[in-house]
Amino acid sequence: MTTGNDSPGLNAFLLGARDTIPMIVGAMPFGLIYGTLAAQALPSFAHSQLMSATVFAGSAQFIALGLIAGHAGLVVIWLTTFVVNLRHMLYAATLLPSVAALPLRWRTVLGFLLTDETFAVMVARRQSVPDDPEIRWYFLGSGVALYVTWNMVTLLGLVFGSAFPQLQSLGLDYAIVATFVAIVVPQLGRMPHLAAAIAAGLLAYLWQDLPYKLGLLAATMAGVAVGLACARWRAHA
């Protein structure tokens, strides 16, 4: 008889969910705050929950609340959402080799579930286990874990938001920084990668006040260019 523990798919799903826990802890305050703000900014709880359920992208959701409060038009909000989420195209292009051969329904679901957090744990997973045959389940586990908790904390924020005024100042979001550091640092052993990361970090700080996360996007692309240039220079040296 087959039990759950004998299923490599289920194991990979649970592993993906487990490896995302620090990110979930870090994202929870944002979900609560989103719910709290949305309860005031949107006409109904259903709309607030609908946004977490269908958009599922924290920064875009926060920026949309601001634009709605400022009476921006539909097209402005849609274009802003698109620009704020452009970085996901880089994530998808990077992760494409892991999903390209999957059936369309898998690619659709995994695309929908793609976030900064799941991208980060997928990068770490592919580094530690190259060519994992169950990588789709790992991806799904990470995405579903984040999706379910994001929607649960949205609901908590909607209903009990005013009861958590101090949550932002607690610093739980530092868990995301800690996890990203744990993922990035082991990859900095090669000079082009180190140079790329330093350039991206420096420029991201200098450009942090650009609107719509454009500073993040520009800093990433500039960092990539620096990395490429270093790799070429080394190859020809």
Place this chain on the structure above:
Amino acid sequence: MSYTTMSILIIGMAVATFVCKASFFLLGSRVVFPSLLKDALEFVPVTVLTAIIVPLVVAPEGTLDLSWRNPQLIATLAAIGIAATARNPLLTIVAALATFFAWRFVVLA
């Protein structure tokens, strides 16, 4: 904004987000990147993850703070040291969080 307009707004946002997240996945193996782009994508993880965290670490309150009174900075320096030597992600995360909260609620208390 009316209920209907708000619903249309949110569905449109969902579509815009899905286009960003899923376009490449939906195209699947029909996407063939030129080799320069493949080389470039190799640098995306280290650059984007670093670009996300650096402003949070060096300027947690919005202005540059490179002092010992910045718990994000102290904890991240500790995390970099641990990650570089131990190469155990979970240890790095736990140690960084412990440093962060200890610095925040004990050292700076």
